[in-house]
Amino acid sequence: MRLATLRNEIADGQLVMVSRDGARCLLAPSPSLIQAIEHWADIEPALRSIAARIDAGEGEALDPALLRAPLPRSWQWLDGSAFSTHGELMQIAFNLPPVESDRPLMYQGISDRFYGPNDPIPFPDEADGIDFEGEFGVIVDAVPMGVSPEEALGHIKLVVQINDWSLRAIAPVEMKTGFGWVQAKPACSMAPFAVTPDELGDAWRSGRVCMDLHVDCNGKAFGRANGSAMDFGFHDLVAHAARTRDLVAGTIIGSGTVSNPNYAEVGSSCISEVRAIEIIRDGHPSTPFMRHGDTVRMEGLDLNGSAPFGIIEQSVAIGIPATGQPAEHGKWSAG
Amino acid sequence: MRLATLRNEIADGQLVMVSRDGARCLLAPSPSLIQAIEHWADIEPALRSIAARIDAGEGEALDPALLRAPLPRSWQWLDGSAFSTHGELMQIAFNLPPVESDRPLMYQGISDRFYGPNDPIPFPDEADGIDFEGEFGVIVDAVPMGVSPEEALGHIKLVVQINDWSLRAIAPVEMKTGFGWVQAKPACSMAPFAVTPDELGDAWRSGRVCMDLHVDCNGKAFGRANGSAMDFGFHDLVAHAARTRDLVAGTIIGSGTVSNPNYAEVGSSCISEVRAIEIIRDGHPSTPFMRHGDTVRMEGLDLNGSAPFGIIEQSVAIGIPATGQPAEHGKWSAG
Numbered sequence: 001m002r003l004a005t006l007r008n009e010i011a012d013g014q015l016v017m018v019s020r021d022g023a024r025c026l027l028a029p030s031p032s033l034i035q036a037i038e039h040w041a042d043i044e045p046a047l048r049s050i051a052a053r054i055d056a057g058e059g060e061a062l063d064p065a066l067l068r069a070p071l072p073r074s075w076q077w078l079d080g081s082a083f084s085t086h087g088e089l090m091q092i093a094f095n096l097p098p099v100e101s102d103r104p105l106m107y108q109g110i111s112d113r114f115y116g117p118n119d120p121i122p123f124p125d126e127a128d129g130i131d132f133e134g135e136f137g138v139i140v141d142a143v144p145m146g147v148s149p150e151e152a153l154g155h156i157k158l159v160v161q162i163n164d165w166s167l168r169a170i171a172p173v174e175m176k177t178g179f180g181w182v183q184a185k186p187a188c189s190m191a192p193f194a195v196t197p198d199e200l201g202d203a204w205r206s207g208r209v210c211m212d213l214h215v216d217c218n219g220k221a222f223g224r225a226n227g228s229a230m231d232f233g234f235h236d237l238v239a240h241a242a243r244t245r246d247l248v249a250g251t252i253i254g255s256g257t258v259s260n261p262n263y264a265e266v267g268s269s270c271i272s273e274v275r276a277i278e279i280i281r282d283g284h285p286s287t288p289f290m291r292h293g294d295t296v297r298m299e300g301l302d303l304n305g306s307a308p309f310g311i312i313e314q315s316v317a318i319g320i321p322a323t324g325q326p327a328e329h330g331k332w333s334a335g
Numbered sequence: 336m337r338l339a340t341l342r343n344e345i346a347d348g349q350l351v352m353v354s355r356d357g358a359r360c361l362l363a364p365s366p367s368l369i370q371a372i373e374h375w376a377d378i379e380p381a382l383r384s385i386a387a388r389i390d391a392g393e394g395e396a397l398d399p400a401l402l403r404a405p406l407p408r409s410w411q412w413l414d415g416s417a418f419s420t421h422g423e424l425m426q427i428a429f430n431l432p433p434v435e436s437d438r439p440l441m442y443q444g445i446s447d448r449f450y451g452p453n454d455p456i457p458f459p460d461e462a463d464g465i466d467f468e469g470e471f472g473v474i475v476d477a478v479p480m481g482v483s484p485e486e487a488l489g490h491i492k493l494v495v496q497i498n499d500w501s502l503r504a505i506a507p508v509e510m511k512t513g514f515g516w517v518q519a520k521p522a523c524s525m526a527p528f529a530v531t532p533d534e535l536g537d538a539w540r541s542g543r544v545c546m547d548l549h550v551d552c553n554g555k556a557f558g559r560a561n562g563s564a565m566d567f568g569f570h571d572l573v574a575h576a577a578r579t580r581d582l583v584a585g586t587i588i589g590s591g592t593v594s595n596p597n598y599a600e601v602g603s604s605c606i607s608e609v610r611a612i613e614i615i616r617d618g619h620p621s622t623p624f625m626r627h628g629d630t631v632r633m634e635g636l637d638l639n640g641s642a643p644f645g646i647i648e649q650s651v652a653i654g655i656p657a658t659g660q661p662a663e664h665g666k667w668s669a670g
Contacts, residue, residue: 075408075447078517099512107514108443112410112583124481124579146459167579177434179442180515182413183578243518244459244502248447 001051001196002308003158005033006066007116013068017050018193022310024059026050033071033139033194038249040141040157067310069114069190070160071139074250077111077188079135079164080104080237081256082230085263086273093276093285094172104232104240107180109164111252115189117310120317121165123186129168130290130316132217133257134269134298136209136227137162138234139194143247152238153207155247159200161191161213161300161309162254168272168289188254191298191309203302207233213258215269216297217290222274223267225260227300269298292318336386336531337643338493340368341401342451348403352385353528357645359394361385368406368474368529373584375476375492402645404449404525405495406474409585412446412523414470414499415439415572416591417565420598421608428611428620429507439567439575442515444499446587450524452645455652456500458521464503465625465651467552468592469604469633471544471562472497473569474529478582487573488542490582494535496526496548496635496644497589503607503624523589526633526644538637542568548593550604551632552625557609558602560595562635604633627653 004025005013012032016025029046030036036043053059081087082104091098099105115121123130139158147155164185171184197204203211210228214221232240237253258269268274275285290296298312339360340348347367351360364381365371371378388394416422417439426433434440450456458465474493482490499520506519532539538546545563549556567575572588593604603609610620625631633647 073410075410076445081514096513101508101512103508105512105514106517108445108517110411110443110580112586113581122480128579145457170579173436173438175513177436177440178431178510178513178515179416179440180513182441182443182576183580186579241517244463244505244521245445245518246448251447 001047001199002193003028003033003070004062004192005068005070005072007068011073013072016062017047017054018062019054019059022193023062024054025062026054026059034074034250037139037141037157067118067192068116070192070194071114071190071250071252073113074111074252075248076251077109077254078106078241078251079109079254079256080106080232082232082237083256083259084231085229085261086257086259089259089273089276092279093272094175096172096175104237105256106237106240109181109185110187113187115187115314117189117192117312118314119189120315121189122317124319126289126291126318128170131166131168131271132215132290132296133164133166134213134215134223135162135164135254135257136160136213136300137252137254138238140238140247140249140251140253142249143238143242143251145242145244145246147239147242149233149235149239152242153235155238156197156207156234158194159197159204159209160194160252161298161312163189163296163298163312164254164257165189166270166272189312189314191312193308193310195308199308200302207235209300211300211302213269214299214301215267217271218294221267223269225258225263225266225269227255227258229260230255290316292316336382336534337528338363338368338405339397339527340403340405340407342403346408348407351397352382352389353397354389354394357528358397359389360397361389361394369409369585372474372476372492402453402527403451405527405529406449406525406585406587408448409446409587410583411586412444412589413441413576413586414444414589414591415441415567417567417572418591418594419566420564420596421592421594424594424608424611427614428607429510431507431510439572440591441572441575444516444520445522448522450522450649452524452527452647453649454524455650456524457652457654459654461626461653463505466501466503466606467625467631468499468501469548469550469558470497470499470590470592471495471548471635472587472589473573475573475582475584475586475588477584478573478577478586480577480579480581482574482577484568484570484574487577488570490573491532491542491569493529494532494539494544495529495587496633496647498524498631498633498647499589499592500524501605524647524649526647528643528645530643534643535637542570544635546635546637548604549634549636550602552606553629556602558604560593560598560601560604562590562593564595565590625651627651
């Protein structure tokens, strides 16, 4: 099943179910995805029934201009860093000592807004070192404290694709404090479709999205790294997050930047990695961070060449107020 | 004005306005505090009008057993560490190098639930080093990115008192990664009453809660540190948080553990500081962390001896499921 959220007058938007080609949709039996995930076990049969109608050809034309993030806001966003190649390159990029940890790395980030797939992204200053990070993520229902990785797998109800916007001039300054990132991690973007794990077929294996993430920057191929290389699966990340807290339904857990050891062949999913590779090769970085008007495109493609999450394609907007975010926070869905 | 949230069938609870002695209340004109803070400018006159009726003697008896956190969940919780004495002692407690930063320290923590003032707090394991942290905090309305500290002061609509539960066996492990805390920072508790800054009178100065925080552990006096000693005021913390993000209405910003340089006289607001002082004095810590059934009590008292935030008084419950949290996340207020 594939779900999307359309812009309406409600902060959480209108949940719809979408055809495999992304062209048609039908209203979901829940007003919003956050409400659906809170009652997933109860609502899933009705969702499956609507999905079957869409597969049979029903549905209205989906207007891509109305697409928001499938989950435009949530109570919790916990981002991992499960690709060790990314971590190794970032130590070089930031000139930091190696991170000593045999456990999953994870921080809590801003979750009150996720930008839609085509929203221009507002930043205050190019000097902050604007960078993208291509990731996959999962959305869980309510997870009890102390869940095992095996049990956690069953709580993963949806899979998403994320652009975790990052400010590289601030990141190492905040990291050195040990407190994690606040200023260095503004709101993320999401690809338009949240999909159930079964929708990914063989590409969902061992709690990993085994799919190439095609990243283009300003129209040029930038990276084709594969999501299978996570040191920990998403079920491990969920269990790690739930070690001392119940996870509220709708919690989103991120993989961290998709990164592969053979980066010379497959490229990278963020600029900072490329700059680290340049430092190794040339002694100094040469690829600039993003500037006003620069664009990034991200598309996870399976072996059949289909893109279950749809496409993120957006531009950097310095000093321009945000659009497409849940500004109408006061208008609550009446659930 | 003084606001509280009573337990009902709704995840966000029922907002009430409370008399200065905490004995009487009237329904607020907004179902929940999160909705009120989203429309603060519009709703404040009606709130003031109800407050005047309470001051004139109106109101029903307030049942303390129904008190939840005044804001039982929010989209964002950003906790500072603005008392440098606390930071210095924690470096000794954790055997960590000094944090190099001339900026406010801040991390993002769990905001999907804040425990009520008398909820027993569930933890998985005593071996995690269970500790309290007595703090003050503020709640803001919507704050635009790039706000100045002076402008930020006007966005501070409410002041609260918080117990930031912490797990000290995990904290230094997570801190060393640079990613901040996830497992080491379970959900916090709040004292029952959120108050407008004017309600604090002279105790609200320079964006600081200039009030002794009386902390007792297992019935014994533990700390009487004053909130005036923040290196940065709350307005500075708000501006710091909003450097690269709009702050969603309802964002809660914490002071970090209230701590004073003359700790030999006034004591501490967390166990870990006392252990650091013991390390300095004796070479080793002797005060144990909390165990099942242990209690903590926190009460900010002004110079007149009144406690505008009410009292946090709660116990540690190992392996016992949580009560009093917004478990009914599916039941949304119909705003």
